[in-house]
Amino acid sequence: MLQRGLRWLVGHRQAAPLLQTLAGQHLPPGSTWMPAQPISVSSSSHLQPDKKDYSLPNASWSPIMVEMYNELMEKTVDGSWTRLPGSWRSMQFIKEGDLAKIAKAVPVRMIEDARLFLRITEVEGLGFEYVIFHNGSEKKCVCLFQPGPFLEGLPGILHGGALGTMIDTTLFMTAYNSANAVFTGTMTIVFKSPVILGSVVRLEARVTGTEGRKVFLSCEAQSSDRTTLFAEASAIFLQMK
Amino acid sequence: MLQRGLRWLVGHRQAAPLLQTLAGQHLPPGSTWMPAQPISVSSSSHLQPDKKDYSLPNASWSPIMVEMYNELMEKTVDGSWTRLPGSWRSMQFIKEGDLAKIAKAVPVRMIEDARLFLRITEVEGLGFEYVIFHNGSEKKCVCLFQPGPFLEGLPGILHGGALGTMIDTTLFMTAYNSANAVFTGTMTIVFKSPVILGSVVRLEARVTGTEGRKVFLSCEAQSSDRTTLFAEASAIFLQMK
Numbered sequence: 001m002l003q004r005g006l007r008w009l010v011g012h013r014q015a016a017p018l019l020q021t022l023a024g025q026h027l028p029p030g031s032t033w034m035p036a037q038p039i040s041v042s043s044s045s046h047l048q049p050d051k052k053d054y055s056l057p058n059a060s061w062s063p064i065m066v067e068m069y070n071e072l073m074e075k076t077v078d079g080s081w082t083r084l085p086g087s088w089r090s091m092q093f094i095k096e097g098d099l100a101k102i103a104k105a106v107p108v109r110m111i112e113d114a115r116l117f118l119r120i121t122e123v124e125g126l127g128f129e130y131v132i133f134h135n136g137s138e139k140k141c142v143c144l145f146q147p148g149p150f151l152e153g154l155p156g157i158l159h160g161g162a163l164g165t166m167i168d169t170t171l172f173m174t175a176y177n178s179a180n181a182v183f184t185g186t187m188t189i190v191f192k193s194p195v196i197l198g199s200v201v202r203l204e205a206r207v208t209g210t211e212g213r214k215v216f217l218s219c220e221a222q223s224s225d226r227t228t229l230f231a232e233a234s235a236i237f238l239q240m241k
Numbered sequence: 242m243l244q245r246g247l248r249w250l251v252g253h254r255q256a257a258p259l260l261q262t263l264a265g266q267h268l269p270p271g272s273t274w275m276p277a278q279p280i281s282v283s284s285s286s287h288l289q290p291d292k293k294d295y296s297l298p299n300a301s302w303s304p305i306m307v308e309m310y311n312e313l314m315e316k317t318v319d320g321s322w323t324r325l326p327g328s329w330r331s332m333q334f335i336k337e338g339d340l341a342k343i344a345k346a347v348p349v350r351m352i353e354d355a356r357l358f359l360r361i362t363e364v365e366g367l368g369f370e371y372v373i374f375h376n377g378s379e380k381k382c383v384c385l386f387q388p389g390p391f392l393e394g395l396p397g398i399l400h401g402g403a404l405g406t407m408i409d410t411t412l413f414m415t416a417y418n419s420a421n422a423v424f425t426g427t428m429t430i431v432f433k434s435p436v437i438l439g440s441v442v443r444l445e446a447r448v449t450g451t452e453g454r455k456v457f458l459s460c461e462a463q464s465s466d467r468t469t470l471f472a473e474a475s476a477i478f479l480q481m482k
Contacts, residue, residue, distance in 0.1 A: 109397035156350035165402025
């Protein structure tokens with residue numbers, strides 16, 4: 001599977017120099033990796049257009065989500081803000097060269113048919129609908145997030161783990177694009193109010209400081225009109241060596 | 242949709258007395274709920290046997306996962322441990338009467354075709370394969386978790402948000418079954434080592450104290466042989482009024 005996966009990587013990233021690094025990866029002592037059982041994947045996943053940009057408006061987006069998207073798009077015109085494309089796998093948004101650095105610290109491996117957790121359901125509107133904008137000079141990101149009905153915790157309410165995943169992702173994009181940090185060290189989330197499925201959540205994350213390899217960040221998740229605080233979070237990410 | 246959803250609830254839980262409570266729910270001030278766009282759901286989801294127990298071994302479980310499951314099942318014989326069934330929606334594992342209490346604090350609503358976040362993919366082995374065992378007298382839970390390839394973060398590595406979701410769920414089941422607490426207040430996760438997709442994670446959560454309505458808990462996520470610590474977490478849950 002690794003061999004096939006490596007070929008897959010070449011096809012997607014032309015990252016030939018990286019292959020030897022990855023192929024040389026060994027499991028750390030104490031690792032519990034064992035061969036997975038054969039997994040049946042529906043044929044549709046093979047046809048998935050994995051270069052599709054998933055962070056463009058689609059028919060499931062509510063009018064408020066589209067309005068907020070358009071407002072942020074206007075801020076990209078002068079170059080102060082950038083819309084980050086919505087990828088199918090993390091290797092699509094990790095810059096050339098960084099994956100090799102990451103592979104020195106983490107036993108990354110290529111698994112065919114794997115996908116980014118936030119792309120777990122392919123049907124528009126059912127799972128994570130989101131778009132993230134980055135402001136380089138202010139070292140912050142704004143994420144618009146419309147949770148679908150497959151992200152349920154209590155009936156009709158967003159699962160805390162799904163909100164946590166969106167917070168983690170917004171923090172990651174801020175840490176990586178502002179400070180070259182990719183590893184989540186510590187994350188604390190204080191849940192303040194429940195999020196109703198189908199509503200729009202506005203997340204804003206920023207770098208609050210650095211100390212050696214540590215990058216400190218904060219994140220707030222609010223209602224679209226910014227009158228209700230759903231959650232606030234702080235995190236420490238670690239820069240690559 | 243609410244009307245249809247309420248009928249759906251009746252069919253599933255015979256919870257007629259609850260309907261008026263839920264029907265009387267209003268959105269809190271500042272809520273940003275808006276009608277969702279029409280969502281297309283594949284017909285297969287309607288056929289989903291939602292009374293299926295998803296926490297029984299299936300063909301995707303690795304030999305280690307099955308072995309650990311069998312060891313824990315042996316501990317259920319004397320009644321000290323209980324295997325918690327794997328549900329499709331949260332209302333299946335919330336006890337009769339508690340949903341009405343929850344509805345006083347949280348704007349729960351019935352959305353047809355919604356599902357528990359951990360059931361987001363229906364294909365065995367691709368997403369969250371897990372089973373949770375509860376020990377009432379020790380106020381703790383053990384969860385066996387085998388993450389599939391759709392839970393990816395960095396290539397081949399479990400997404401921090403997916404591990405956080407499993408930690409949150411194990412904490413929730415501990416808090417609810419040991420101390421009648423259902424609302425996550427604060428959760429802190431310290432990520433220690435990456436988890437390789439397909440490996441087995443053993444989570445153990447316990448109640449560490451109470452103070453008024455607050456229930457304090459801790460959780461550790463380790464490799465199956467307990468030699469590698471993947472993450473440790475602490476949390477405060479709130480009891481229902």
